[in-house]
Amino acid sequence: MAQRTEAIYNGRFIGIESIYTVIDGKQINIPEKLGWLREKSRNGELFCPCGCGAKLILVAGDRNLREQHFRIKDSDTELECTAATEGKTSIESKIVLKCWLDDKLGTGDIDSRVPINTVDGSTDRKYEFSFLSKSRKLAVSYFHDRANITDEKLDVLDMNTQDIRIFYIADIMNGGAEGQFPEWLMKIQSRQGYCLLLSIDGIDYEEARLEAVFYDQDIDGLWCETVVTDGMLRDYSFDEDNNLLFHGERLDLSYDKAWYEFRKKQDREHDRRIREQEEREAEKRKRLEEEQKLREEYERKKREREEQLIREKEAAEAEKRRAQQEFARNMAEGFEQQETPIKDPDGNRWIKCEFCGKIAMDREFSSYGGKDHVNLGTCIECSRNNPDAIAQISIPHKEKPAKRYDPTICPECGGRLVERNGRNGRFVGCSSYPRCKYTRSIR
The missing domain is CATH 1.20.5 (Single alpha-helices involved in coiled-coils or other helix-helix interfaces)
Known part of the structure; x- marks a missing residue:
């Protein structure tokens, strides 16, 4: 934090920045201002701005801010002082801005910390211009902390009765949007059209930079910061109508193009x-x-x-x-031949009853087949009701000796069996196929 940076003389606020100026591009202390302040401090005419009544003494060297401040006179150190201490960046920014206005306006009448009541004749001393040139009717209001940017303050400064052209400048740390609504800077933008952001390197005016930006929503509804101009503070100036210029071009026109x-x-x-x-x-x-x-x-x-x-x-x-x-x-x-079984297209075997002449599928016969009787048999009805059939069944007869089994002869039609290949492997089938469909798998 900087030391005490302002004092009151004859009811007016005097900031430590008032001792600085620029001549031929060189940033210097103003000898006359230093002499005048030292004289007033020796005479006990500089007082603490908090109203405690303490007298202040100017402490000023060549350029070192730590030696350029006001301190309470030793005889008044026991007084209850409540003066707020100004931040180092804030006072350094004001020094830089004072040098800039002196350099670009050349009026020699740049006053700092000017209460609004000294301009509009009111009794309200609550708000002030950071800098004011009465001859040019041009003022600058600097905000180090965005929390100090209030509608009330801006309205009071805007509605001064002297038609003073005012520019609002904020510290660079207040910039940026990252998609969020920049509430405080939008208060400035709504009045000025754009925002001016100051970045400094100590109190060196030659190293200070100034950006002009504006904020608007993109197609997705996110808030974006768009740079209008960005350059050294010394590249900004004013025309005769108090329009702010960047490299000679009006900033409001540059803003229109950028927007x-x-x-x-x-x-x-x-x-x-x-x-x-x-x-x-x-x-x-x-x-x-x-x-x-x-x-x-x-x-x-x-x-x-x-x-x-x-x-x-x-x-x-x-x-x-x-x-x-x-x-x-x-x-x-x-049925006139008894060598090959009679089968229909579905493979069903058909038999003719020897007693009643009935022709039907084999399931309706109690017996059928045999030598010279391949397609003949006895139906179930005859086996039960036909006396001739019953008698034939009842008469014992001498069984003929069984023929010797020959694996090469078809047991159904007596045809010759041959080996064949099929989907399920090798098998034995009747050579009379398709008349006889007898098969036997080979294992």
Whole structure:
């Protein structure tokens, strides 16, 4: 923290920055101001601004801020002083701004810490201009801490009755948005159009920089800080109408260009997003159309397969009916031979009853087959009710000696058996196939 940086003389505030100026680009202390302040402090005419009544003494060297301050006179150190201590950055910024105004205005009348009541004639001493040139009707209000930027203070300064052109400058540490609404700086921007942010390197005027920025929402609703100008403080000046200039160009016009470019950029981003959205929607429509075509193609092929299956089924059924009809027509002739079993297209074996002449599937016969009786047998009804059949069953007969088993002879039709290859491996089948469908697997 800096030492006490202001005193009161004859009801007026005097800041330590008032002893600085710039001549031919050189930052110096003002000998006349130093002499005048030392004289007033020796005469006991400088008082503490808190109102405690303590007399102050000027302590000033060449450039060192630690030696440039006001301290309480030893005889008054026991008084209860409540003066606020000003921050080091705050007083150094005021020194730099005082030098800048002296350098650019050249009026020699730059006064600092000027209460508003000395301008508008009111009795309110609550607020003050940081700097004022009465001859140019130009003032600067500096804010080190954004908490000091209040609507009340700005309204009071704006509504002075002397038509003074005022510029608001804040410390650089108050800048930045990071997407958030910059509440305090927006109070300045709403009045000034843009914000001025000061950054310093000690009290050296030649090293100080000034940025002009404005804040606005981007297309996503985030608050952005846009730089209008950024350069050394010495590159900023004023024209005869008190317009602020940067390298000779009016800052308000530079702001208009920067704001227009920012809005144009947001418009371009908006258009780009619209195009991307339209492209995404077009791609989505194309994808849906392709998917619809695939579904339609799938349904078409599915219908074709179903129709083909129906045709194949109908053809198979027609072929089956034809075979059955052919089988029915040829069935009578089939029973004239007793060498090959008679089977229908479904593989069912048919037998003719020797007693009643009934022709039916083998499941309706109690017995059938045998030598010279391959397709003949006794139906169940005859085996129960036909006396001739019953008598034949009851008459004992001498069994013929069993024939010796020959693995090369078909047991169903007597045909020759041969080995074949199938889906399930090798097997033995009748050489009379398809008339005889006898098979036996080989293990």
